[in-house]
Amino acid sequence: MQTEDFANIAVEIIVGENAKFTHVRHAPRNDAVQVVDYSVRVAAGGTYRAHFANFGGKLSRTELHIALEGKGAEAHLSGVSVLNDGHADVTTHVTHACGKTQSRQVFKHVAGGHARGVYQGKVSVAVGANDSDSNQSAKGLLLGNRAEIDLKPELEILADDVKCAHGAAVGDLDAESLFYLRSRGIPEAEARALLMRAFIGDAVEQIEDESIRASIWQAVDAALEGLS
């Protein structure tokens, strides 16, 4: 491997009081090794929204370390990976350092061929950070025997009065739904694409900006067409 196929990036992001920051990262398909590490600090009343679209690389890892440091701080994270080969890893650590803070995470992986999708998400609620509200959802769709998806949500709660939920599920395309669509005359390839699009939909729809959302959908559709 040459040095130009390697990137290792550290980014510091500071979101001030009552500030809003929307962050979109589109990582197109490539053969590189990329590690991008974001450290985000959100002050009282601030909102950090992040959306990640990853289409695979030799190894692509996105790390997010988010500290909600003031009352009313929010983090909303979503991501999709559509992989025909390659490796995409999203690792998050959200710390509710203060009470009355909120975090939301929705991550979807679709893996075919020899691809591997990874989501590791840890939410820590600090001592005394009561009224923290956290929800993380990670789902994977496996399309082949050689594809792999690893989902690992984690909670570390040191406060007494919090609302924290997490869920993870990996599966194949639903055979009954596929049969239903085919029985309505929809060709198999189209029916599979419809189901995969529906699966990914709630993560992509988190993107508020219409033009960015449309460009991500375009990239997702192109990647879905190439899935084996």
Next chain:
Amino acid sequence: MSAVVLPNRRIEDWKYSDLRNAVDADVVASAPTAAWSVASGAADIADLPAIMPRGEHGAMADIAISSAKAGPCLRVAKDQVAAVHLTLSEGGHGRALIVIDNGA
């Protein structure tokens, strides 16, 4: 022998992404500072300050921070709205700082 020790699957955080198998430690050690292209709206662009704020990071970020010699610093001032397009134009080790002021 390279002095860089890469995360591997024996480290819990890197259990599913074995970087040591994906890239040679010498490539990491010899990688240059990454180059960026920045298209900014109302954001101020400057070089990184001498003293950087430092939040929580993972193992590879420590290598990026110690190896990258420069990077962009973007600041969106109070009550401003800005769209910024930050693209990595050449690989290597990189750092960036983004500051969104109060109310921006």
